[in-house]
Amino acid sequence: MSSSAQKTQDISKEIxxxxxxxxxxxxxxxxxxxxxxxxxxxxLKSSVEARADDIVVAVLxxxxxxxxxxxxxxxxxxxxxxxxxxxxxxxxMTPTDVIPSMNPDDKAKIVYEARGVCLILxxxxxxxxxxxxxxxxAIAAGNCCMVKLTDLCPATAEIAGSxxxxxxxxxxxxxxxxxxxxxxxxxxxxxxxIFFTGSTRVGKLVMGAAAKHLSSxxxxxxxxxxxxxxxGADIAKIGAALAGAxxxxxxxxxxxxxxxxxxxxxxxxxxxxxxxxxxxxxxxxDGTINKEAIAQIVNEGxxxxxxxxxxxAVAKGATVAVGGTFDHADLTVHPTMxxxxxxxxxxxxxxxxxxxxxxxxxxxxxQAISYIEAHDKPLALYLFSDNEANVEKVLNRTSSGGxxxxxxxxxxxxxxxxxxxxxxxxxxxxxxxxxxxxxSHERAIxxxx
Numbered sequence: 079m080s081s082s083a084q085k086t087q088d089i090s091k092e093i094x095x096x097x098x099x100x101x102x103x104x105x106x107x108x109x110x111x112x113x114x115x116x117x118x119x120x121x122l123k124s125s126v127e128a129r130a131d132d133i134v135v136a137v138l139x140x141x142x143x144x145x146x147x148x149x150x151x152x153x154x155x156x157x158x159x160x161x162x163x164x165x166x167x168x169x170x171m172t173p174t175d176v177i178p179s180m181n182p183d184d185k186a187k188i189v190y191e192a193r194g195v196c197l198i199l200x201x202x203x204x205x206x207x208x209x210x211x212x213x214x215x216a217i218a219a220g221n222c223c224m225v226k227l228t229d230l231c232p233a234t235a236e237i238a239g240s241x242x243x244x245x246x247x248x249x250x251x252x253x254x255x256x257x258x259x260x261x262x263x264x265x266x267x268x269x270x271x272i273f274f275t276g277s278t279r280v281g282k283l284v285m286g287a288a289a290k291h292l293s294s295x296x297x298x299x300x301x302x303x304x305x306x307x308x309x310g311a312d313i314a315k316i317g318a319a320l321a322g323a324x325x326x327x328x329x330x331x332x333x334x335x336x337x338x339x340x341x342x343x344x345x346x347x348x349x350x351x352x353x354x355x356x357x358x359x360x361x362x363x364d365g366t367i368n369k370e371a372i373a374q375i376v377n378e379g380x381x382x383x384x385x386x387x388x389x390x391a392v393a394k395g396a397t398v399a400v401g402g403t404f405d406h407a408d409l410t411v412h413p414t415m416x417x418x419x420x421x422x423x424x425x426x427x428x429x430x431x432x433x434x435x436x437x438x439x440x441x442x443x444x445q446a447i448s449y450i451e452a453h454d455k456p457l458a459l460y461l462f463s464d465n466e467a468n469v470e471k472v473l474n475r476t477s478s479g480g481x482x483x484x485x486x487x488x489x490x491x492x493x494x495x496x497x498x499x500x501x502x503x504x505x506x507x508x509x510x511x512x513x514x515x516x517x518s519h520e521r522a523i524x525x526x527x
Contacts (some may be wrong), residue, residue, distance in 0.1 A: 089256060090263050093224075097267050099249040100195045100222035104270075107250055108192040108220050112171050116164045118217055118245070123160040125241045126153065126210070133206060136233040140205070142374040142408070147327060152206040152234075159211045162493060162510055163218040170218070170514045178524065185525040190518040192220035193294065194270030199261060199284065201275045202230040202376055203330045203431075206238055208298075212273045213251070215513030221271075225253040226261050230376060269293045271517060275332075277429075278502055285505075296506035296516050299499050300332040300429050301456040306446050306472060307340040307348065308463030311484075316462050317351020320435060323486045324413050325359055328373035329433035333458040333480075333490050336430055337419070339446040342439040349399045349415060352435070356400060356413045367403075367412055374409040375432060381409045384432040387425040391416055391436065394423050399437070421449075443468055447475045454502035455479075460486055479503050 126133070130153045137148045176186040196216050200209030205227055216223050225242065227235035232255065239253040246252075254260050265272075265284065268291035274284045275298040288295045307316055323335050340348050360367050375381040385404050392398065401414030411432050419426060419436040426436060440446045450459070459478035463469050469483055479499035480489035490497050490509075498507030508516045 086259060086263075089254070089260055093254065093260075093263050093267070096224060096248050096252045097195065100224065100252070103249040104192070104194045104222045107222050108194070110220055112167045115218055115220060116167055119160050119164050119167075119214060121245050122210075122214065122217070122241070123157050123164075125244050126156050126160070129237060129241060132237050133234070136237040137205065137231070139233040140231040141202075141376060142369070143327065144371055144373065147373070151204050151327075155207050156210045156214075159493075160214045163214050163514070166511065167218050167514075170511055173523075181526075184527050187523050189521045189523055190219070190514070191521050193517055193519055195222045195224070196271045196273065196517060197264055197267070197269045198223055198225045199264075199272070199274045199276065200225070200227045202228040203327060203332070205231040205234040208275045209238065212275075212296075212508060212513065212517075215508055216273070216517040217251070219514050219517035221517055222249070223251045224264060224269075225251065226264055227253070227255070229255075229257045229260075267291075271295070273508075273516070274298065281504070296508060297499070297504045298332070298497075298508075299457065299502070299504040300431075301454055301499065301503040302336040302426070302429055303333060303456045303458040303460065303478070304446075304450050305335045305338040305460040306443075306462070307338065307344065308443070308461070308465055308468050309341050309344075310464060311344075311462040313344055313347045314351050317348055318355045319486050321352050321355035321359060321413065324433040324435055325356070325372055328375060328411065329413075330373065330376065330431050333487060334431070335435065335458075335460055335486060336456070337426060338435060338437045339440050339449070340437060342441070345417060345437065345439055348437065349417065352413075352415050353400045360413070367410070369408065369410055372410070372413075372433070375411055376409075378409070380431070381406065381411070384411055384430070384434065387428065387430060387432075388414065388416075388434060391419060391423045391425045394420065396420075396423060396425075396436070401433075443471065447472060450476050455500045457499045457503040458482070458489070479507075 133152055134148050137152050174188040178184045178186045198212050209227055227238055235255045242251050242253045265287035271294045272288050273296045278299045281297045281299045285295055360371050396416045397418045399415045399417045401412040403412040413433040416436045419438050455477045457479040459481045461472050461483050482488040489495055493510040496507035496512040497509040498504050506516055
């Protein structure tokens with residue numbers, strides 16, 4: 079047997095061993111009190127806080143992100159999510175009393191019980207933040223968990239594994255490192271629930287694997303999130319918002335604006351506003367870009383993919399209005415705005431996941447709405463408008479995972495709102511109470527008197 083085959087067999091045995099342990103232990107974990115779960119969450123939070131500098135070093139090793147972005151998304155956001163679960167768990171775990179319609183003298187209630195043994199598959203763009211966030215919700219709900227981070231972030235996976243082993247026994251939470259074969263191995267098991275964050279393509283594979291065991295799923299996917307700029311909107315503020323959004327993590331965020339609709343007469347103003355803000359945010363007086371202020375594209379394959387989208391658009395008639403520079407040596411894509419974009423271009427058919435922003439013009443709001451209606455439902459929709467009737471029209475005629483009006487990302491950042499996609503952009507939601515619900519079964523209990 080080759081060494082690689084032996085390694086695969088060993089990993090398979092270890093996965094099976096841990097799954098068996100957690101399957102047996104899940105009933106003890108399910109029976110834990112709010113205080114016991116909060117103690118575990120507090121220990122997890124303390125470990126993340128203690129290893130904050132190590133987390134920054136690990137994420138920097140895996141990706142070239144601005145350090146402040148790492149501290150916000152991979153440390154502060156994680157600890158805030160954990161604390162939110164601690165602060166609200168007593169309320170979330172309280173059964174909901176129901177007055178029976180058949181006999182009001184009887185009793186009924188809804189109890190939120192743990193799903194059991196869960197699998198969490200994390201992404202590469204925010205490797206710790208988008209893995210430990212769901213993990214905190216799963217722990218709050220009383221589950222056992224097996225966790226797999228992407229192999230594109232090995233240093234982050236290593237530090238995540240160290241934290242988990244420090245806090246939990248592997249009969250409750252265990253992290254597995256390795257390539258896609260490890261994830262494939264995990265997906266063969268009959269988990270109670272699978273939580274996946276990643277592409278729609280892989281999401282379909284995860285759902286197919288889950289279907290074999292009738293495992294429930296939460297799929298946090300992506301898609302092409304549109305921006306509609308209504309007539310009369312404040313273009314200067316919009317240009318700043320779009321420049322900031324495309325700078326954040328180098329545009330590698332599932333809710334990043336993916337294309338823009340603007341009135342023809344406002345197009346040039348939008349280009350100037352975007353250019354001005356990009357230059358202020360990233361460039362020195364001599365025109366050089368500060369590469370410590372924008373993340374690189376994650377790897378060679380994705381860099382080539384993004385360059386291909388750009389080249390295809392330009393070859394088919396798109397105008398490079400801002401940017402257009404690709405530094406292959408360090409996988410940097412300068413924030414770029416393309417105008418004269420048409421639906422035939424590949425850049426309008428695939429999720430971009432980079433700091434490229436194609437712009438289309440429209441004559442009537444119905445044209446923009448019809449285009450969105452004809453395509454897959456996106457994860458996010460952004461509308462800039464001071465016209466309440468137009469806002470309601472767009473909301474009534476479109477569907478998306480979430481919406482932010484006159485801003486970007488806000489529906490994601492508000493933890494009292496559910497975050498998730500719809501159809502091609504995802505299934506299920508989480509954040510705050512909705513994360514607790516995602517990892518819970520609402521059990522109906524009726525008691526005759």
